[in-house]
Amino acid sequence: MNHSHILYFDNNFDYPVMVKGKGIYLYDEEGKEYIDGCAGAVSNSLGFGRKDMAEVIAGQAEKLSFVHRHYVSADVNHQAADALKEAFPYMDRFFLVSGGTEATEAATKLARLHFYHKGQVKKTKIISRWMSYHGYTLDALSYGGNPGRRKEFTPVLREDGHIMPPYCYRCWLSKDCKSCSLECADALEDMILMNGPENVAGFIFEPVSGTTLGCVTPPEGYFQKIRDICIKYDILMIVDEVMCGAGRTGTMSALEKERVVPDIMALAKSIGGGYFPVGAVACTGEVAQPVIARGMFPVGHTWSGNPLASVVIKKTLSIIKEENLLQNVKEMGEHLRGRLMALQEKFACIGDVRGVGLMQGIEFVKSRKTKEYFDPELDFAGTVSRNCMEMGLIVMPCHGMDKGRGGDAIMLGTNFEVNKEEIDRIVHIFEKAIEKTVSGNR
Ligand SMILES: Cc1ncc(COP(=O)(O)O)c(C=O)c1O
Incomplete structure (x- = not known):
């Protein structure tokens, strides 16, 4: 060949x-x-x-392969959103996209639009963590913190502020688990204050690190501390569950172990089984409200909300549950x-x-x-x-x-x-x- x-x-x-x-x-x-x-x-x-996945894709391709979200919607898109709502009951609105990078970018845009429509137009910065990965587009590389993947593009990346990761094996503060009081989470508070809370829209992070750190899980209490800091400064907590979400950790969201609910969640990979490019941004009703009130959510691409992706999301989530x-x-x-x-x-x-x-x-x-x-x-x-x-x-x-x-x-x-x-x-x-x-x- x-x-x-x-x-x-x-x-x-x-x-x-x-x-x-x-x-x-x-x-x-x-x-x-x-x-x-x-x-x-x-x-x-x-x-x-x-075979069941092949059949639903073939069936949908014959029935309705494409719609464009600017003009129409599709029955199966509503069904996919309903299936996502069932899987993540604490989230209320779902924007369907075609992959993980699209999901994280749409998530950060949603955070900015949320504040923009509330009249807090200066709240635009997205703080993130070093040693993270949120996708390969230039904006995703900007809020990503993978030095190897950013290297050639650094001159064209933005810098809104990165904090240290909760990497206990090589703790950046030379602490050990016994003497630590989650100072790596406190670093978020410092970064917000340095930027001015009035300028910060969100904090994005992976609850379980992907390829950049190889499956680092934060110590107990980290998620709750991040949640509390975000609430204190009116910053949206954006969780990137593109890799770890939808069941890979044994729960639908990796945050469930601390019963923490984020404001915005980026999903992809596992919600599609491995059968179609899929992704979704999930948010609470409170986050969606100012955007819905204004009408427009000017985000997404031609294939966002595609019926083939939707039927795959619906079927994958039902298999995860039924099996x-x-x-x-x-x-x-x-x-x-x-x-x-x-x-x-x-x-x-x-x-x-x-x-x-x-x-x-x-x-x-x-x-x-x-x-x-x-x-x-x-x-x-x-x-x-x-x-x-x-x-x-x-x-x-x-x-x-x-x-x-x-x-x-x-x-x-x-x-x-x-x-x-x-x-x-x-x-x-x-x-x-x-x-x-x-x-x-x-
Ligand atoms: C945590 C995380 N976010 C975002 C992405 C980007 O997703 P995609 O490659 O589907 O654009 C990845 C991909 O590996 C990821 O692991």
Whole structure:
């Protein structure tokens, strides 16, 4: 096959060409089987090759494939919004988009419009966190805080203020969990005050960090503290649940464990099962009210609110519920975590195992005692990932967790239907790949 007309992500890498998927497995054009250990981009909540998903997409394509939201709506868009309301009952309005970046941008625009229509026109800044990722458009890179992904674009990015992440393994304040009083959350208050609360519209963050930090979860109480600071200064709390939302952590929202309700939520990936580009911005009635009162919400793109995306959202959310997949995520997540903790006993290079549900990160270090990371030139995580790939397992490498300078991690996170045997196969291959990487580095 001639692939020469594709501009690849990495144009020096010889990508295997997949032709088929079934469950957790992918098959390339030579018939080699791969386990998808990171569910695409930690995005696919459902397994490959589901007939029911194929049928609803085909049925919708025949019935009504496209509407444009400026002129008309579609029955299935209302049904998708109803399904989202059932999944996130504390949210009231849903704007349907085609992906995660679109969702975070629409979320930040909604925050600005909310205040604009209330006459607080100066409230425009969006504070965010270093070591975060909210998408690849220029504005999303601006409020994102992934040094590697921002690097080439820095001259054209805005700077509204970034605070430190709640990265306990490498705490920016050199605290440990016992002596910490969530100073990393207090940093939001300082940043708001430095900017002037009258100029700040929102704070956006990932409740569980994605690829930038490899599944960092904040300490208990973090979400509530952020919530309280946002209320104190009349700042909207925007939660980016593009990767961790819709069940990946075992609950529909990762904030549920602290019973915290955000003002705005960005969703994508898992609400589409892995079958169509989808996304949604959810907000409370209070946030939507000033925008609704003015009429217009001038946000979105041609494919925002597409009926095919809507039917996929509706069907995916109903499968997650009917097949009790949240329970499976909890159980399989625990099993995966247990197996990874056992690997940590075996390999001195595993510094940290962290995460929640089917979103688990493994951080590698040269020395467990000092947490010194491997020379970035070695590309330790990349080597583990390539060794996994050779042995038929796809995993997601992460780099630069230590303020962008170095650090290696791997993210694992399968679809929600995974079973114990599949997890055991994943961990077995992962173990062999680490062995090979370590022996190559000796
Ligand atoms: C937390 C988070 N936000 C936003 C995005 C961007 O989503 P998309 O790639 O669908 O535009 C991602 C993608 O990985 C993500 O993990």
